[in-house]
Amino acid sequence: xxxxxxxxxxxxxxxxxxxxxxxxxxxxxxxxxxxxxxxxxxxxxxxxxxxxxxxxxxxxxxxxxxxxxxxxxxxxxxxxxxxxxxxxxxxxxxxxxxxxxxxxxxxxxxxxxxxxxxxxxxxxxxxxxxxxxxxxxxxxxxxxxxxxxxxxxxxxxxxxxxxxxxxxxxxxxxxxxxxxxxxxxxxxxxxxxxxxxxxxxxxxxxxxxxxxxxxxxxxxxxxxxxxxxxxxxxxxxxxxxxxxxxxxxxxxxxxxxxxxxxxxxxxxxxxxxxxxxxxxxxxxxxxxxxxxxxxxxxxxxxxxxxx
Amino acid sequence: xxxxxxxxxxxxxxxxxxxxxxxxxxxxxxxxxxxxxxxxxxxxxxxxxxxxxxxxxxxxxxxxxxxxxxxxxxxxxxxxxxxxxxxxxxxxxxxxxxxxxxxxxxxxxxxxxxxxxxxxxxxxxxxxxxxxxxxxxxxxxxxxxxxxxxxxxxxxxxxxxxxxxxxxxxxxxxxxxxxxxxxxxxxxxxxxxxxxxxxxxxxxxxxxxxxxxxxxxxxxxxxxxxxxxxxxxxxxxxxxxxxxxxxxxxxxxxxxxxxxxxxxxxx
Numbered sequence: 223x224x225x226x227x228x229x230x231x232x233x234x235x236x237x238x239x240x241x242x243x244x245x246x247x248x249x250x251x252x253x254x255x256x257x258x259x260x261x262x263x264x265x266x267x268x269x270x271x272x273x274x275x276x277x278x279x280x281x282x283x284x285x286x287x288x289x290x291x292x293x294x295x296x297x298x299x300x301x302x303x304x305x306x307x308x309x310x311x312x313x314x315x316x317x318x319x320x321x322x323x324x325x326x327x328x329x330x331x332x333x334x335x336x337x338x339x340x341x342x343x344x345x346x347x348x349x350x351x352x353x354x355x356x357x358x359x360x361x362x363x364x365x366x367x368x369x370x371x372x373x374x375x376x377x378x379x380x381x382x383x384x385x386x387x388x389x390x391x392x393x394x395x396x397x398x399x400x401x402x403x404x405x406x407x408x409x410x411x412x413x414x415x416x417x418x419x420x421x422x423x424x425x426x427x428x429x430x431x432x433x434x435x436x437x438x439x440x441x442x443x444x445x446x447x448x449x450x451x452x453x454x455x456x457x458x459x460x461x462x463x464x465x466x467x468x469x470x471x472x473x474x475x476x477x478x479x480x481x482x483x484x485x486x487x488x489x490x491x492x493x494x495x496x497x498x499x500x501x502x503x504x505x506x507x508x509x510x511x512x513x514x515x516x517x518x519x520x521x522x523x524x525x526x527x528x529x
Numbered sequence: 530x531x532x533x534x535x536x537x538x539x540x541x542x543x544x545x546x547x548x549x550x551x552x553x554x555x556x557x558x559x560x561x562x563x564x565x566x567x568x569x570x571x572x573x574x575x576x577x578x579x580x581x582x583x584x585x586x587x588x589x590x591x592x593x594x595x596x597x598x599x600x601x602x603x604x605x606x607x608x609x610x611x612x613x614x615x616x617x618x619x620x621x622x623x624x625x626x627x628x629x630x631x632x633x634x635x636x637x638x639x640x641x642x643x644x645x646x647x648x649x650x651x652x653x654x655x656x657x658x659x660x661x662x663x664x665x666x667x668x669x670x671x672x673x674x675x676x677x678x679x680x681x682x683x684x685x686x687x688x689x690x691x692x693x694x695x696x697x698x699x700x701x702x703x704x705x706x707x708x709x710x711x712x713x714x715x716x717x718x719x720x721x722x723x724x725x726x727x728x729x730x731x732x733x734x735x736x737x738x739x740x741x742x743x744x745x746x747x748x749x750x751x752x753x754x755x756x757x758x759x760x761x762x763x764x765x766x767x768x769x770x771x772x773x774x775x776x777x778x779x780x781x782x783x784x785x786x787x788x789x790x791x792x793x794x795x796x
Contacts, residue, residue: 240724351709351713351715352713354713354715354716355713355714387695389663389665389698391715393712393715394665394667394698394699394715394716468621471726472702473706474697476667476698476699476700476701476706477670477673477701478670478697478698478700479670479700481699482699491604491670491672491673491702492600494596494599494602494670494672494673494674494702495670495672495673496601496602496623498589498602498605507576508580
């Protein structure tokens, strides 16, 4: 190779490294921006002083022990978990159908399914408020049996640690939080679970069918066990999505202390009342919950295939 | 095309574009824009008055609408903006204590009223009826919004605070939500400002609250110390206190400011 050729190779090599370095530093920049944003909460807290001279950490501890905030955590975990169970009941069959069958108008179906995810959060909340004042909505209120209301009140009281005494109507209730979370969470769940079904392909169930399995047997004995890791991962992401839901809850359930104040709402309540330390404490709790959820998701083999 | 000519053309285009950009930026900067932190409940008259003020003076007014307490937190953090219009004197006093206020004026007044569904199906005749079992009552969050603090005070004065508690179906972070709740028939009654009731006047019925229990809340307007356009901000405040502005406030269901206003008790 001539000297010129060697130089050219060297220059190209340098160029390649420079290219990677530039792309890499953009990534690092963004990562540090996120971390800086989160860290500023901690820094703020570490410098703040309470009215009686408490340090920021004492304020944080007090906020964590504050029964109203504890209620917010328990209510959030409870509602998000129930929402996810419901989302699974709808999401599993819906995702399987979407993954396995060629449906007419699949573009339209896809669009409708994704709408709750991309729409601004208040849209679901406002639509729910409007729906429940139509005759159909009134009818839903009307046919809701008293025993179901009593049971849901009992379950939510037990899980949240505070007496919930909701009426027959669905608007402005604690169980309404689940309705408000459901639409976005379920859309999200269908996407995630469909991805799990898509990745395992159709071959195994076809083989099972040729070996004499019925469709039902193939689904329960082959597809479900194979997709289970992906389904669990998708479920966790759906849960994370549900617990972070704010707009729909605010509009449909209101921001009532000891009743509908889930974590994001409680944050806003604290902030609105000028209790910044309380809001920051809730922010840190929320960050911790989301981080643990995401780590679990990765651990279970979840990848960024949700979208 | 020779490469020299190309370079000359590109340079000319760049210079022209740069000049145009500078021109646009200069004209954009020529007009002052005031940033006004305002309570979300006062939006209708303020929007109208902002447009009228811009037409009259060429000074643009940008509003950041939120709950009054939320605004205070906002201002504490950002230390930005020219004018602060919370729904209540209390918040201006809080801002004053922190040294954020350079001058202030009262421009209008709101009073608490009781709203019920159209046709009054539950036959609610006053605040004391709110204790009746099974009613769905809405008030503002007493810690976070002015209307909530006022509603709490009305219930205290009427001596029914504890008895109404079990009927409170929702507390709102925005007083207008309560008007909508009654309008959509999700709530049987709510304690709101007369100006809120005015927004939904065609779909709800408004009941006066007796003067002994009623809470009046003057609407103060404050110029902020960190305003970079102090003179324009003061002009805007003067405009809001003018006779022309008063007519707009009254049109939207507000009362004119009075001197001896009863204030809600502070925590």
